[in-house]
Each structure stands twice: as structure tokens, then as C-alpha cells.
Amino acid sequence: MIASEEQWISAAARLFQEADYAVAFTGAGMSTASGIPDFRSPGTGKWENADPREVASLTGFRNRPEEFYEWVRPLAQQMFAAAPNPGHRALAALERGGFLTTLITQNIDQLHRRAGSKEMLEIHGNIGTASCPSCDCTYASNQFRDDLLQEEMALPTCTRCGCILKLDIILFGEMLPEKTMCNAQKAVLSCDLMLVAGSSLQVFPAADLPAMAHRNGASLIIINHEETHLDNVTRIVLRADVAKALPAIVDRLPTRQSIHDETLK
Numbered sequence: 728m729i730a731s732e733e734q735w736i737s738a739a740a741r742l743f744q745e746a747d748y749a750v751a752f753t754g755a756g757m758s759t760a761s762g763i764p765d766f767r768s769p770g771t772g773k774w775e776n777a778d779p780r781e782v783a784s785l786t787g788f789r790n791r792p793e794e795f796y797e798w799v800r801p802l803a804q805q806m807f808a809a810a811p812n813p814g815h816r817a818l819a820a821l822e823r824g825g826f827l828t829t830l831i832t833q834n835i836d837q838l839h840r841r842a843g844s845k846e847m848l849e850i851h852g853n854i855g856t857a858s859c860p861s862c863d864c865t866y867a868s869n870q871f872r873d874d875l876l877q878e879e880m881a882l883p884t885c886t887r888c889g890c891i892l893k894l895d896i897i898l899f900g901e902m903l904p905e906k907t908m909c910n911a912q913k914a915v916l917s918c919d920l921m922l923v924a925g926s927s928l929q930v931f932p933a934a935d936l937p938a939m940a941h942r943n944g945a946s947l948i949i950i951n952h953e954e955t956h957l958d959n960v961t962r963i964v965l966r967a968d969v970a971k972a973l974p975a976i977v978d979r980l981p982t983r984q985s986i987h988d989e990t991l992k
Contacts, residue, residue: 732967739922739948739963740979743826746920746946751818752937753832753839753969754926756951760812760970763805763836784899789860792891796875796882799894803875806835806854811842814924817973819843826980829914833926833933835896848911850903850933857892859885866892903932915940922948924969928955 730738743749755765781787782798819842821827830847832839835854839847858865864887868875871883871892883892897903915921921940928934937957941947947961950972958964965972 732965732972735963735965736972736975737979739965740976742920742946742948742962743821743976743980746826746918748918749821749827749920749922750914750918750940750945751821751827751830751922751924752926753818753830753834753924754928754930754951755834756925756927757814757832757969758809758812758834758836758838758925760814760968761809761836761838763802763809763838785901788893788898792882792893800875803854806837807872807876809836809838811838812970814968814970814973815839815842815844817977818924820977821980822846824977824980827922828918829911831911831914831936833930848907848914850897850907850911852894852896852904854894854896856895857883858895859888859890860893861885861890862888864888865895868894908932911936912939915945916943918943918945920948921945922950923955923957924950924973926955927951927953928957 782794788795815838830844833851835851837853837855855868856865857868864885874881915936921937923937941960948963949961950965950969
């Protein structure tokens, strides 16, 4: 007999109860319910009308920073305007309740942070800060947020040396932050349960992390609309909306003050 979605959600909640060290890994599908489009979906993806290796590469930024900022401006508008959805809040609740140890995210929108997640590793950086490629000064992006949202924006520059600032997001051709990636790998090798939420596992090397967890003996839960290359080795696969499935999992966990002290829905 094929299990129903409700049964799989209950089974996922049991895995969280039984786990000693659970890690979550999230991708762009985590934030689509907050109005932020992903990068690859036909018709809506951010790569539909742009070549990422041109506008969103480190070389492209260095050679044509104005084209990069023209491309990133509407995305920044969406991210600054977005609010965490119930899926983000559910993951924060899992952490508060002691069911989730570490959250690893590919997302740059800071919605996990705004939802209340604390033990978080942003392996692709985030839009909250910008750095000077010349003198390494760092700035909060809200210092030039208004300029960033203008149609005819002035490129943000370093107040010390005048160099054009780069948002602290990882571009094509750029190495992932070494310390953050090292900490992510340590968490993955320590976990006995790994949740993949809203990721099709197509962006490497980040997508290697769930495979690493599986090879080390951890159970996997995947919640994603699309198939992934790890579905056949995963304990629970849910073709569901993460903004609905994750709160449903939290609702099936033992009642603890810390896990239910904020509204999830």
C-alpha cells in the first residue's frame, strides 16, 4: 500500500524525534512562497533572460559592474520586500525546540535569519553586506539600499578608496567561503538526519553535502517539487510545498513551549 502524504509527514516527524543531530539544507524553492523566484524554473527563473556567466560572474562584475547591478536590482527589490514564509518559521521552530542543530542554506535573501534561525551557514553569502574588492572594507547593504533600488542607481563605492563595492554573494567563478564550507562539511559529517528543503540539488559543490551525509550513514528527507539525483537513496521524499509541509511536520512533534511559541501559519 502506497503511503499518503500525511503518513510521510508523520514519518518525517518521527525521524526528527529520533535524531541526535539533524541538519537542514535549503535552496531557492524555500523562498518562492515569499515571492522570490528561483533561478532555473522555465518561465519564471532569473536565468531566463540573462546569461549568468556574463552578468553574475566574478569576471563579469569586475569588467562590467554596471551590468551586474542592473541585473541584481530587481532581485534585490524582491528580497528586501519579502517576508519569511511558514516554511522559514518552521525551521526556526525546529531549532528552538532542539530538533534541528544546524541550517545550511544556498539562499542569499536572509529570510532564514529574519525568521529566527540562529545556527545557520550561508554558503553562497547573503545580500545583507557588501565589501570593497580593493581594501576589504565591509558595509551593511542598507547603507546604500535606497540607491540600489533606484532605476538609475549610482553604483555603491567604498568611502575609503572609492572602489565599486561587491555585494557579499558568491558569483560564478568565485570560491565558496572556506570557513563556512568547512563548518558545513563538519555539520554534515556529524549528522544522523539531513533534511533537504526546496533544492533540486543541481548547484555544486553545495549539492554534494546531502550525498556526503548519506555516504556517512545519515537518513535523508527531501521536500521538493522536482526530482533530485538522491531520491532513490532517500528515506522520505515529499513532492510538496515546503511552506506547507514543514509546518505540518512541526505540528506532529511533541509539544514544547520553545517550538510553539510563535505562530507558524
